[in-house]
Amino acid sequence: MTGLLAAGLRSTAPPALRVRRQMTVVIDEHNAPEPDVTVVRAAAVRGADQLHLVDTFRERVTLGAPSALDIDLTAIRW
Template sequence: MGGTMTAEPLPTTSWPVPPPDGYTVDDLLTLPDLPPHTELIDGSLVFVSPQRDFHSVMIDLLVSGLRRTVPAEFRVRREMTVVIDKRNGPEPDISVVRADAVRSGEQTYYQVSDVMLAVEVVSPESEARDHDTKPHKYANAGIPYFWRVERAHAGERPVVHVFQLDPETRAYRPTGVHHDRLKLSVPFTVDIDLADIDNL
């Protein structure tokens, strides 16, 4: 057969090449065009999969429930970066932060020392991070309370696993598992009907 074959040029991608020592929190906060909810874990950028409906409505349910009873010296925030150190800027699904840490409507992060409670709603793609990596980092950084929210099976109501920091070991110890109602007295009075997710 006659004719010549020409190689098609390979498509070029615009993925950033990580610096030799990994990314820093400064990069996370200033790199243009990062997808929403990008996290920094151990110097690596973590991109989040599209949010599932359960994830979204569970965050709404907990945020509104927490805001009903949160003391005046705290604020409830969803999906904000928490700066742990130079190489770690995770984004809890919900954070309860000290009110005086809220400086302006323009701020894009909070310092870990201002966070009293971090909440992660588990997605299939974030399971390992939400069960292991992130709670370990939150505990080591001194966040006093951690909640992990998941569904045992599709279609089932949420289960909230509640943890409190042991300051000696810098690790979380489980303090309860809540199925239908999240009723707690620490870190402040909380009473959220988890069955309300059926109406959202």
């Protein structure tokens, strides 16, 4: 299922974005989750199996491309 999702995202993502599956996402020296599917800026890719996130969204995610997105992260209850 994640392979199908990743393929669909790759076919629609603009060239500036990369879709990766099961890849370590380095947030800082103590946090490096491994999500099933990740969409990041191409500049964040650091190798075949690792990403480095420069922009970490903490309170709100707002993007204009490839589709408008606005998520209030503080409204999410864990």
